[in-house]
Amino acid sequence: MAVEAATQPSKVRWGELEEDDGEDLDFLLPPKQVIGPNENGIKKVVEYKFNDEGNKVKITTSIRIRKLANARLSKHAVERRSWPKFGDAVHEDVGSRLTMVSTEEILLERPRAAGTKPEEAKAAGDPLAQIGKGGAALMVCRTCGKKGEHWTSRCPYKDLAQPIESFIDRPPSSETTATATGATKGAYVPPSMRGGGAERVGTDMRRRNEENSVRVTNLSEDTREPDLHELFRPFGSVSRVYVAVDQKTGMSRGFGFVNFVNREDAERAINKLNGYGYDNLILRVEWAAPRSN
DNA sequence: CTTGAGCGG
Structure with a gap:
C-alpha cells in the first residue's frame, strides 16, 4: 500500500484544484501553448476552454512581460525567456508556475496616512489655535523653574532625583556634586547618580544625543x-x-x-x-x- | 531631486 501510494504522481497542488466539481473534460482540449516573448517583451498564450454552453473556445492572450520599476529588461533577459524548459520545470505544463503566487491580501500599515487632517482643527476662530502664538512667555519649566528656555520634558535636570528647589537659579556648570549622598537615607539612587556619575548629569551626556x-x-x-x-x-x-x-x-x-x-x-x-x-x-x-x- | 515628529501646562 505504501509503495503504491508513493508511486502515485500526486502532482495536484492546492493552487490548481478545480473550483467547479462538474465533470472535467479539459483533457479533450488541445494543450495550452506559449509563443514568445518577442524582442518587445510581448508573450502570447493560446489556450482552449469549454464555455458555459459546452462549446470549445480558443482564447488568445497577449502579455507584456513586466518590467522592473527602474531597470530596463535587457535583451538577454528577454531571450532567456524563450529558452526550452530545464530542471524541474521540464515536467511542468506549459505556462504553469513552479512558484505559487499568493492571492492573500496584505494590508500595509500606514499609521499617519491620509484621513486625519489636523489643519482642519485650526479653522479660523478656533480659540485653541490662538494659544501658543505669543505663547513663548508661557514656557516655564516645571522642574527647574526656568522661563522661556525649555519645556519640562527638555529640562537638563529632569532626570536628577532631587527636589526641584535645589536647582532654581543654579546653572548646570556650577557644582552638582551634592548627590545622593546627601539625600534621605535609604532613598533610591538611579544608576546615573552612583559612584560619582553626577558630573555627567546636567552636561550634554544626559541630553538627547543629536550629536552622533x-x-x-x-x-x-x-x-x-x-x-x-x-x-x-x-x-x-x-x-x-x-x-x-x-x-x-x-x-x-x-x-x-x-x-x-x-x-x-x-x-x-x-x-x-x-x-x-x-x-x-x-x-x-x-x-x-x-x-x- | 531628498536634513526628522512630537509634547505642550
Missing part, C-alpha cells in the same frame, strides 16, 4: 526603520533610527537618520556605508547637520 547623528540619503522607497537599524547596528549601539515618511502618502521620502551612542561608531559607519550599494541605490551617509527648528 548620521544622515542617510538616497534610500530606496521601501527601506524602513528596521532595515536601517539592521544595516547600521554592526558598527555599534544605535540609539535611534528615523526614516522620513510623507505624511500624506505614507511613502518613504528617501532619507533618514541614525544616531549612535558612540561617536567613533558613527564615524566608522559613515566611512563604511557611504557609497554602499543598498537596494539598487548608492547610499549617501554623512554627518547630519543639527536640525533646523
Whole structure:
C-alpha cells in the first residue's frame, strides 16, 4: 500500500484544484501553448476552454512581460525567456508556475496616512489655535523653574532625583556634586547618580544625543526603520533610527537618520556605508547637520 | 531631486 501510494504522481497542488466539481473534460482540449516573448517583451498564450454552453473556445492572450520599476529588461533577459524548459520545470505544463503566487491580501500599515487632517482643527476662530502664538512667555519649566528656555520634558535636570528647589537659579556648570549622598537615607539612587556619575548629569551626556547623528540619503522607497537599524547596528549601539515618511502618502521620502551612542561608531559607519550599494541605490551617509527648528 | 515628529501646562 505504501509503495503504491508513493508511486502515485500526486502532482495536484492546492493552487490548481478545480473550483467547479462538474465533470472535467479539459483533457479533450488541445494543450495550452506559449509563443514568445518577442524582442518587445510581448508573450502570447493560446489556450482552449469549454464555455458555459459546452462549446470549445480558443482564447488568445497577449502579455507584456513586466518590467522592473527602474531597470530596463535587457535583451538577454528577454531571450532567456524563450529558452526550452530545464530542471524541474521540464515536467511542468506549459505556462504553469513552479512558484505559487499568493492571492492573500496584505494590508500595509500606514499609521499617519491620509484621513486625519489636523489643519482642519485650526479653522479660523478656533480659540485653541490662538494659544501658543505669543505663547513663548508661557514656557516655564516645571522642574527647574526656568522661563522661556525649555519645556519640562527638555529640562537638563529632569532626570536628577532631587527636589526641584535645589536647582532654581543654579546653572548646570556650577557644582552638582551634592548627590545622593546627601539625600534621605535609604532613598533610591538611579544608576546615573552612583559612584560619582553626577558630573555627567546636567552636561550634554544626559541630553538627547543629536550629536552622533548620521544622515542617510538616497534610500530606496521601501527601506524602513528596521532595515536601517539592521544595516547600521554592526558598527555599534544605535540609539535611534528615523526614516522620513510623507505624511500624506505614507511613502518613504528617501532619507533618514541614525544616531549612535558612540561617536567613533558613527564615524566608522559613515566611512563604511557611504557609497554602499543598498537596494539598487548608492547610499549617501554623512554627518547630519543639527536640525533646523 | 531628498536634513526628522512630537509634547505642550
